[in-house]
Amino acid sequence: MKECIKRNRVLLVITIIFSVISSVTMVGVSLLLQSTIDKVMNGDMEGFKKVLAFTLIYCLIMGLLYFIYDILSKMFVRNVTKELRDKIFSGIIKHNYKDFNSKNTADYISALTNDIKLVEENYITSILLVFQFSVAFLATIGILLYLSPLVTACLFVSMLLIFIVPSIFGKKLESKQMNLSNKLTSFTTLIKDMLSGYDIIKSYNLKKDTFKEFEEENIDLAKAKFEADKLLVINETLSQLLGMGTQFVAVFLSAYLVLKGNITMGTLIAIVQLSGSFIQPVIMIMSYLPKITSMNSVITRLDELSNYKDSSFTGNGNPSFKNSIELKNINFEYEENKHIIDGVDLTIIKNKKYAIVGPSGCGKSTLVKLILGYYADYNGQIKYDDNEIRNLNIEKINNMTSIIHQNVYMFDKNIKDNICLYKNFSYENINEILKLSGAYEFINEIEEGLDYHMGENGNNLSGGQKQRIAIARALIQETPILVLDEGTSAIDMQTGYDIENRLLSLEDLTLITITHKMSEELLSLYDEIIYMENGKIIEQGSFEDLIKRGERFFDFYKLETA
Ligand code: ADP
Numbered sequence: 001m002k003e004c005i006k007r008n009r010v011l012l013v014i015t016i017i018f019s020v021i022s023s024v025t026m027v028g029v030s031l032l033l034q035s036t037i038d039k040v041m042n043g044d045m046e047g048f049k050k051v052l053a054f055t056l057i058y059c060l061i062m063g064l065l066y067f068i069y070d071i072l073s074k075m076f077v078r079n080v081t082k083e084l085r086d087k088i089f090s091g092i093i094k095h096n097y098k099d100f101n102s103k104n105t106a107d108y109i110s111a112l113t114n115d116i117k118l119v120e121e122n123y124i125t126s127i128l129l130v131f132q133f134s135v136a137f138l139a140t141i142g143i144l145l146y147l148s149p150l151v152t153a154c155l156f157v158s159m160l161l162i163f164i165v166p167s168i169f170g171k172k173l174e175s176k177q178m179n180l181s182n183k184l185t186s187f188t189t190l191i192k193d194m195l196s197g198y199d200i201i202k203s204y205n206l207k208k209d210t211f212k213e214f215e216e217e218n219i220d221l222a223k224a225k226f227e228a229d230k231l232l233v234i235n236e237t238l239s240q241l242l243g244m245g246t247q248f249v250a251v252f253l254s255a256y257l258v259l260k261g262n263i264t265m266g267t268l269i270a271i272v273q274l275s276g277s278f279i280q281p282v283i284m285i286m287s288y289l290p291k292i293t294s295m296n297s298v299i300t301r302l303d304e305l306s307n308y309k310d311s312s313f314t315g316n317g318n319p320s321f322k323n324s325i326e327l328k329n330i331n332f333e334y335e336e337n338k339h340i341i342d343g344v345d346l347t348i349i350k351n352k353k354y355a356i357v358g359p360s361g362c363g364k365s366t367l368v369k370l371i372l373g374y375y376a377d378y379n380g381q382i383k384y385d386d387n388e389i390r391n392l393n394i395e396k397i398n399n400m401t402s403i404i405h406q407n408v409y410m411f412d413k414n415i416k417d418n419i420c421l422y423k424n425f426s427y428e429n430i431n432e433i434l435k436l437s438g439a440y441e442f443i444n445e446i447e448e449g450l451d452y453h454m455g456e457n458g459n460n461l462s463g464g465q466k467q468r469i470a471i472a473r474a475l476i477q478e479t480p481i482l483v484l485d486e487g488t489s490a491i492d493m494q495t496g497y498d499i500e501n502r503l504l505s506l507e508d509l510t511l512i513t514i515t516h517k518m519s520e521e522l523l524s525l526y527d528e529i530i531y532m533e534n535g536k537i538i539e540q541g542s543f544e545d546l547i548k549r550g551e552r553f554f555d556f557y558k559l560e561t562a
Contacts, residue, residue: 001084001119001299001302001303001306001385003087004079004084004087004344005080007078007083007122007265008079008083008377011072011075011076011079011309011386011416012076012450014072015069015073015075015076015128016071017025018065018068018069018130018345019041019132019135020068021065021069021137022062022065022068022069022132023068023133023136023139024135024136024139024278025061025062025065026056026062026066026136026351027136027140027143027274028137028139028143029058029273029279030060030270030271030273030274030410031141031143031270031478032051032054032055032058032275033266033270033273034147034264034266034267034269034510035047035051035471035503036048036051036052036055036266036272036419037264037265037266037269038168038264038265038266038267039051041264041265043536046129048213050221051424051526053161061484063083063303066297067365071427071558072384073125075125075126076128076130076141076242076528077120077124077125080115080124080257080318081119082122082304084116084119085112085116087111087306088302088305088306090110090113090306090309091305091306091307091308092108092111092112092305092421093332094309094310095235095297095308095310095371096310096312096313096374096376096394097374097375098289098374098375098415099310099312101323104189105192106185106186106188106189106190106191106192106193107189108147108183108305109188109192110184110185110188110189111185111301111302111305112180113188114185115181115184115301115302116187116302118177118180118233118298119180119295119298119302120125120178120293120300122177122291122292122294122295123291123292123295125480126291126292127292128324128546129284129288129293130284130285131460132289133170133280133281133288134281134285135479136277136281137278137281137282137285140274140277140281141278142276143166143270144271144274144275144278145273146562147263147267147271147274148254148257148263148271149466150253150257151253151257151275151353152247153253153270154250154253155246155249155250155275155278155279157243158246158249159244159246159278159279161242161435168309168398169231169234169235169290170289170290170293171296173228173231173232173235173291173293173294174229174290174293174294174296174297176224176228176230177294177295177296177297177298178292178294178298179224179228180224180225180227180228181202181297181298182224183220183221183224183225183302184221186217186220186558187217187218187220188211188220189215190214190217192215193452194210194214203347209492212357213331232290232291233288235290236283236287238285238367239283239286239287242283243280243282243283244315245281245373246275246278246279247272247275247279248274249269249275250272250274250275250278251272251433252398254267254268254271254272255268266468270504272285272481274349289354310394312375312376312377313373313376313389313390313394313469314390315388315389315390315391315392315394316389316392316393317391317393318392318396319384319385319389319392319393319396319397319400320384320385320387321350321384321385321480321481321510322350322385323349323385324346324350324385325344325347325348325382325383325384325481326348326349326382327344327345327369327370327371327380327381327382327383328345328380328381328382328383329343329344329345329379329380329381330343330345330346330367330370330378330379330380330381330382331342331343331344331378331379331380332366332370332375332377332378332379334366339535340363340366340535341363341366341370341378341535342363342535342536343382343533343536344367344491344532344535344536346367346537346538346540347538348371348510348512349510351507351508351509351510351528352374352510352511352528353504353510353511353513353525353526353527353528354511354524354526354527354528354529354530355513355515355522355523355526355528355530356368356511356512356513356514356530356532356536357514357515357516357518357529357532357553357556358531358532358533359529359533359556360516361535362532363532364485364514364531364532364536365485365514367516367532368403368483368485368512370382371483371512372397372398372401372403372481372483373389373392373394373397373398373401374556376389376390376440384397399477399479400479400480400481401479401481401482401483402473402474402475402477402481402483403465403482403483403484403485404470404471404473404474404483404484404485404487405470405485405486405487406485406486406487406489406490407469408458408466408469408470409457410454410457410458410461410466410469410470411452412454412455412456413454414448414450414451414452414453414454415443415449415450415451415452415454416430416451417467418454418458418469418473419433419450419469419472419473419476420476421473425476429476430450430476433472433475434472435471435477436471436472436475436499436502436503437467437469437471437472437475437499438468438471438491438495438498438499438502439465439469439471439472442465442468452491454466454469459483461488463489464491464492464495466490467487467488467489467490467491468491468495468499469486471484471487471499471503472499480508480509481509481512482503482509482510482512482514483511483512483513483514484500484503484511484512484514485514486514486515486516487513488517489516489517490498493517494518497519497521498520500513500522501522501525502503504525504526516560518557518560518561520543523543524543524544526542527542528540528541528542528544529541529542529546531546531556533552538553539551539552539553
């Protein structure tokens with residue numbers, strides 16, 4: 001947050017300069033009033049005309065100055081919030097797999113939308129206003145002292161009371177604002193969840209139940225907002241009341257001084273006018289200060305997101321994959337004492353093809369994710385050639401690997417963008433990959449071809465079509481390692497078989513497939529079958545060997561194909 005403000009310091013300084021000039025100019029109006037009234041009281045027509053002409057020009061300049069200040073402050077708010085959003089988004093994107101998934105995605109959305117709005121209204125704008133009011137206040141004191149030190153002293157005493165108010169509410173307001181920010185997050189989470197589950201709501205006829213749940217959360221949110229607003233209102237009302245009291249002190253005291261002949265009528269009018277611009281800034285400052293301090297927790301949360309540093313993979317070595325990836329005695333758990341991977345030893349040899357099979361939940365995906373560097377908190381060693389993955393640059397590892405998940409994600413863009421992912425590839429190259437991934441034919445049948453817009457998460461296409469696009473997306477990167485995590489599960493048997501067969505024939509590719517398809521035809525094409533149970537590798541070898549052995553894989557195979 002501070003960094004974003006610092007980066008815009010030149011604009012901030014210019015804004016502050018205009019804030020000072022426009023505030024002082026506004027306070028100066030009281031001197032014009034004083035002069036006008038005194039000229040009138042003395043029957044000085046010539047002087048009155050001069051003051052009138054001067055006042056007109058003065059007002060025009062004042063309007064212009066205020067306009068410039070307002071535009072500058074809006075520019076400052078725009079720049080800081082834009083940079084803050086950039087920083088938060090870049091921090092979120094930097095999260096490692098584990099940290100990213102430890103929060104609901106709605107938390108991130110809420111930080112980028114609701115929290116930024118809170119910071120804009122209650123922090124940045126408030127700080128600028130507090131500064132502007134402070135300048136107005138100081139200028140007022142200067143002129144008041146010049147007009148009547150006695151009235152100034154009395155105004156100061158009554159003003160002290162106004163200072164006490166915000167200190168009573170500051171802490172309470174901070175906790176109410178934090179509560180509001182939390183409620184906004186859970187509200188966003190709920191809406192996101194409900195809208196993503198629209199199909200289920202429709203097909204199970206859950207409209208009423210969903211609306212009820214929404215309504216409850218909506219009431220909670222409205223309550224939290226009102227709780228924070230209530231405190232703000234109490235704070236503001238008290239400040240206004242105290243302010244009015246102080247203004248009365250100024251009016252009656254200067255009226256008394258006029259009666260005694262100590263000051264002129266013009267000075268009385270000027271003091272009355274100034275007592276407003278003396279108290280109003282104090283009231284505003286006192287009502288804005290708690291808003292600013294109440295943002296502390298929200299800003300800390302945003303700073304944590306923007307300044308995120310991945311502490312799991314800190315290595316910077318250059319990875320190589322000339323020979324093998326070696327796993328030695330790997331143990332891993334997501335939650336304490338719940339072993340998911342249990343003492344795994346495995347060697348993946350370059351350009352060989354591996355099929356990982358086993359009952360659902362036995363740890364196949366987790367093992368593959370460990371190989372690809374998703375998690376760093378495992379025990380044992382994972383070595384690319386002879387280098388431990390934790391000592392290597394993880395982004396470079398990512399450039400060497402591609403994974404196709406069962407549930408592929410498609411961006412709300414066209415097919416070409418979803419395949420190329422911000423990179424440029426020639427049409428020949430894309431077409432060649434489309435043929436390999438089995439997507440060529442159906443894309444050619446669509447009128448817009450590669451320009452076809454896929455809709456939210458590719459909803460305009462079938463699951464099988466999306467998977468074929470995901471395969472093309474992975475293959476076009478030409479990474480030496482490709483993982484298919486049930487990556488052809490939504491494709492019909494024959495097409496899936498054809499695609500897998502083509503991938504198995506690519507000589508320069510190390511392929512690791514997690515599969516439930518117990519097809520002898522396919523499995524026998526793999527160099528090795530890795531059979532897992534309960535986080536352990538139970539058997540390993542060619543399909544033929546394992547079937548001949550007639551042990552656990554054989555039983556599993558028989559059961560699945562029965
Ligand atoms: P498989 O691929 O063999 O079906 P997984 O590796 O996906 O198995 O999951 C193995 C176990 O780890 C399962 O019990 C699953 O519930 C658990 N698991 C998977 N991912 C997570 C996660 N992100 N957090 C906590 N537990 C997980």
